[in-house]
Amino acid sequence: MPRKPLKLAWGVRREGRSLWTRNAVRGVSVRGERRKTDSRIEWRAWDPTRSKVAAALLRTTEDPSKLLPQTGATVLYLGASYGSTCSHIHDQTCGAQNHHGGQVVAVEISPRAVRDLSELASIRPGLVPVLGDARQASQVAPYIRSQADWLPQRTYRLRTKPRPSSGWPASSSDRAGRSAFTEGGQREII
Numbered sequence: 038m039p040r041k042p043l044k045l046a047w048g049v050r051r052e053g054r055s056l057w058t059r060n061a062v063r064g065v066s067v068r069g070e071r072r073k074t075d076s077r078i079e080w081r082a083w084d085p086t087r088s089k090v091a092a093a094l095l096r097t098t099e100d101p102s103k104l105l106p107q108t109g110a111t112v113l114y115l116g117a118s119y120g121s122t123c124s125h126i127h128d129q130t131c132g133a134q135n136h137h138g139g140q141v142v143a144v145e146i147s148p149r150a151v152r153d154l155s156e157l158a159s160i161r162p163g164l165v166p167v168l169g170d171a172r173q174a175s176q177v178a179p180y181i182r183s184q185a186d187w188l189p190q191r192t193y194r195l196r197t198k199p200r201p202s203s204g205w206p207a208s209s210s211d212r213a214g215r216s217a218f219t220e221g222g223q224r225e226i227i
Contacts (some may be wrong), residue, residue, distance in 0.1 A: 106187035113185035115171035117143035131163035
């Protein structure tokens with residue numbers, strides 16, 4: 038017997054271990070995800086293995102709606118890549134033809150990825166692709182209409198002992214953040 042869908046927020050629902058967003062552009066998949074129609078509404082599968090936001094929604098023990106932006110919010114998404122997660126956030130924040138009046142500012146440093154984001158933005162009103170360095174606020178600020186209401190943040194912590202030869206902690210797969218030392222002398226990348 039199929040489980041009844043659980044509404045997490047407007048346009049986002051959970052069915053068992055899968056997440057679905059109400060597709061803002063009917064008939065279009067962004068990265069080849071599955072689509073299904075339920076009483077004239079098209080839903081797109083949101084893969085938690087490709088999106089940290091989707092994984093967090095499935096793994097949280099708190100209210101998952103607290104992890105999502107409000108409809109009509111201004112979202113600043115740093116490191117947007119090719120736009121898969123951005124498109125699902127757009128589904129929820131902006132809706133079809135941006136009827137919620139939201140804005141998703143998708144910042145990416147790679148020109149190749151921004152080319153795909155630009156194509157995506159041409160059919161998704163409210164999605165603003167920005168080619169720039171997220172560490173440089175002056176490159177991003179002109180594209181945000183007032184202030185960002187929602188900013189997904191990745192936090193990386195290194196809990197390793199320093200290498201004897203170099204004095205630095207073991208390598209991390211993502212060095213995009215600032216580093217700091219905790220009270221115990223352990224380095225963390227924020």
